[in-house]
Amino acid sequence: MRLLAISSQKGGVGKTTVSVNLAYSLARRGWNTLLVDTDPQGSVGLSLSEKARKCQGFYDAVHTGVSVLPLILPTRLPELNLLTAGQSHSFFGSGHESMDTLAALRRMVAEIATRPFDLVIFDTPAGLTGSSGDVLRLADSVLIPQQAEPLGIRSIPQMLQAIQFLRNHGSKLEVAGILMTMVQADLKESAEVVRELRALVPAQLLCQTSIPRDPVFLKASAAGVPLGLLHRNPPAAAHVFDQLAAELEPRLQLQAPDSANEYTRLMD
Template identity: 50%
Template sequence: MISIAVSSQKGGVGKTTASINMAHAFARAGLRTLLVDADPQGSVGLSLTRQSRMLSGFYDYLADPGIPLERLLVPTRLETFTLVAAGQASDYEVGGAPTGAHLARVRGFMRAVEARGFDIVLIDTPAGLFGLTADIIASSDSVLIPQQAEPLGIRSVPKMLEGLNRLRVIHPRLLVLGVLMTMVQADMTESRESVMALRQLLPEDLVLRTMIPRDGLFVKASARGLPIGVLEEGAGALAVFDALRAEIEAKFERAGHPSLRRDGSA
């Protein structure tokens, strides 16, 4: 199983949108995909199922690891795409806990997911690199960093990478997939310059080629509880996330991780 923590230094960068649509892209490619809502705000669940606040989920597992994983799994219309909501205990007190406080339970959850036969799991984490988010990253194979293409947002990226370097002390094999530019507005000078500035600031392999545009369709898809690619007018966005999936798979292969195959094994 391949695991990807989707993390950011701060909120509002399109992390949940990226997580939902990446998971949908992997599932469409035939991989048994699990999307975990580990953000206490429950944004993934609220985007995809209006009953998410009533479901047991990830935080309930943290509070009680004896909960069977099957009780947490929420099927979708796509057979290969499954969700785990944030859960009833999403107000579970984790923010002030030091790194490592929840590590054993997060790793237990990941082992249970792998035993269930999933090929890939994506975890939408709380913003920041402390407490639970650090434990999730330390339990994952890789981390992806969405970042909006705006001048103020770019300034937080070096701090994010410094934090990831510290986490590599406890997880030396962590694969940093790179920064994913989101909310890109090609017709706006400031947005284009933000992308260019980040590409100049970071090594080439740390900024993904694929970029996610700012598009009102994302809002429309969320309102209907669907990934954007399911919408009749979502073909363009579907192609963007298919390209992102292919780019991520190539990074895993170059790093020597097991390749993701379409025969249902990873």
């Protein structure tokens, strides 16, 4: 079971959008995926289901020690399950503030590992402290969405330094990739940012796939669905996440059984 954090120092760069759509694509590709919302605002739950918003979830398991397994919600896609953020406010003023949340998170992951999940994707709140920091300490890999706007990329070297710091202190965290989001290929400034970032970080860290800016994302989030479920014939941007999933599989060391590599003839 691999643990992937979707994290960035900056807010509003597309973490939740990437988490939901990437989890959907990976699940469609056959990986048993658990999407965990660790944002106290409950963005994933909010964006997928009205009902899920009121459920117990991540913060209840971390803070009260209840078993996490009964809190995992199935989706219509058998390979995709969801753990909502739950009720983070139950923590404050509860007398648990000084508890070791990292140890609690570790226990929770051990419990999740008893289920046949290939991959756990954590959508984290912006920043590298608090629950984001705890998730990064435990995760195998981190995907860093980066909005294609000039001011944003300055936080990337800082983020890479923070990851190096964690690695120096015993974490196994690898960078799965830096993912450009909200790219406007027709806009000079946007293309310039992508070029600048290429110059700023080692080439292998930058994902080949980038996510275009497209109003269809707003439509999908208003409807509470991944792009792939927006219409019977999903919009082009939905397929970008299939491409991203294919690009990340080897980086995440997701290993398919040999039988999955056999081709199927179209005709006998």
